[in-house]
Amino acid sequence: MSNSSNQAGTVTPAKKPIPLWLKIVGSGVAVIIVIVTIAMWATSGLMDPINRHLDALKAGNMEAAYAETSRAFIQNTTFEQYGAFVKSYPILTNFTEKNFSSRSVENNIGKVEGTLTDPEGTVVPISFQLVKENDIWVILGLNLGG
Numbered sequence: 488m489s490n491s492s493n494q495a496g497t498v499t500p501a502k503k504p505i506p507l508w509l510k511i512v513g514s515g516v517a518v519i520i521v522i523v524t525i526a527m528w529a530t531s532g533l534m535d536p537i538n539r540h541l542d543a544l545k546a547g548n549m550e551a552a553y554a555e556t557s558r559a560f561i562q563n564t565t566f567e568q569y570g571a572f573v574k575s576y577p578i579l580t581n582f583t584e585k586n587f588s589s590r591s592v593e594n595n596i597g598k599v600e601g602t603l604t605d606p607e608g609t610v611v612p613i614s615f616q617l618v619k620e621n622d623i624w625v626i627l628g629l630n631l632g633g
Contacts, residue, residue: 532624533590533597537615540626541603544573544580557618557625576631578603578611597624 536555543551553561553569564572573579587601597617602610616627 533592533599533615533617534587536617536624536626537587537599541579541582541585545582547580549573555626557620557627559618560625560627578605578609578631581605595619596627 540552540555543549543555549566549570552573553566556564556569582603583606584604585601586604587599589598589600591598595618597619598614599617600612600614603613604610611631614630616629617624618627619625
């Protein structure tokens, strides 16, 4: 190891260079962080209509929940059909926890996957498909149970 002297006469040890493998690993981690951050930012708006929809159902406000759906959903599913669907799946109105682990957008269709947990601890898979209408994400459909 070589030493260098400064003007005051003290000896300062030479700095060790950072190993190449550490530079590569550090760069890789930085790239992954950037990609994950961009993906989370790009899909963050998907959760807004889902949260409003589920919160409205839990509060018993079927009209507000139905309002979070797309024009295509409304054209294919009457309010009465939607109400019957919700009543046939009590987890939609009686969940204690909601967790969403996956969000993606492909060909202008958003997809969010997660689970709802009922008061007895039963966990039910749920997925939502979303589409943008007037630059706002709305619910195109939902699937329960996998």
